[in-house]
Structures are given as C-alpha cells and as structure tokens.
Amino acid sequence: MISIKTYSAYFEGFVGRSAELKSFHLVSNEAQMQSCIRDMAASTFPALIALVPSADSVAQNVDSILEVNSCLIYVVSKIDSTTETGASFLANMDTTQSILTQIKNFMLSDRGQHSVFNHLLERIDINGMHTDPEYNYLGANGWSLSFSILTPGF
Numbered sequence: 001m002i003s004i005k006t007y008s009a010y011f012e013g014f015v016g017r018s019a020e021l022k023s024f025h026l027v028s029n030e031a032q033m034q035s036c037i038r039d040m041a042a043s044t045f046p047a048l049i050a051l052v053p054s055a056d057s058v059a060q061n062v063d064s065i066l067e068v069n070s071c072l073i074y075v076v077s078k079i080d081s082t083t084e085t086g087a088s089f090l091a092n093m094d095t096t097q098s099i100l101t102q103i104k105n106f107m108l109s110d111r112g113q114h115s116v117f118n119h120l121l122e123r124i125d126i127n128g129m130h131t132d133p134e135y136n137y138l139g140a141n142g143w144s145l146s147f148s149i150l151t152p153g154f
Helices: 004-012 030-039 086-111
Strands: 023-027 047-059 065-078 130-137 140-152
Touching: 004 023, 004 047, 023 030, 030 047, 030 065, 065 086, 065 130, 086 130, 086 140
Parallel strands: 023 047
Antiparallel strands: 047 065, 065 140, 130 140
C-alpha cells in the first residue's frame, strides 16, 4: 500500500505549486468529505481533496506481489445552488479544470523524478487516469481524477 503520510504530503504540496489552489484535505470517505466541504470557509476554495487510497493485491506467486492502489482526488469549489448562475458555473468549472490539468501535468513530470516522495509516482498507470466533472457533489462543483499506482509487496 501507499504510505498515507507520503501520499498526503505529496498532494498537500500542490497548494504551494499552484497559485490558484487554496487548501488541501485528506478524507477517508464520502461522509467525511461532505463535512469537510460544509465546514470549510469560502476563502479555502478552490480546494484539493484526496480520498485515502484503497488497494488490491495482484500476484503471480509470493515472490511477485504487487498492490494496485486506487486513488481519487477532487478539485472543487463550494457552491450555493440557489444563487448559482450559468456564468458563475462556467467560471468555477473553468478554474477548477485549469487547476486539475496543472496537477495532472505536475504528476506526469514528477513520475520521471524517482526521488520525489519516495518514488510515489514511479508506477502510476498513466493510461488509466480518468477525469469526471462534478456538479453539486456534496455541495461543490469541480472535477475528480481517478488513477492507480502500483506498489511492491504488502
């Protein structure tokens, strides 16, 4: 499995790497994410929220065990759906899309730097990265990115 401290520190570092990103939060499930979004001040958005990754083992035999870590991050801004206009929706989606694109480019660049956070992205599956728009998801709009990272052993 991915070291949760390494994973959290890596994604928290994006707050300093992206001028538009205001905060980072690590959550373990959807209920915790909803509370996090609800309790955050407006000044802390756009926010990067990462879910704790899950892992599945893959092995031909006991000498070649790998774990496929399923990762999911969000770049979102809190919204008030009662006052949101088409223009504010578009502006928010554009801003959060730009930030997520920047994060994906950083991740691809960091993949080639094996000293970055203890080789965290050395085995990221770049063919399996998937981006979805998020509309009024837990009171926020933005984008999610799912991806997998292989890690050796247990």
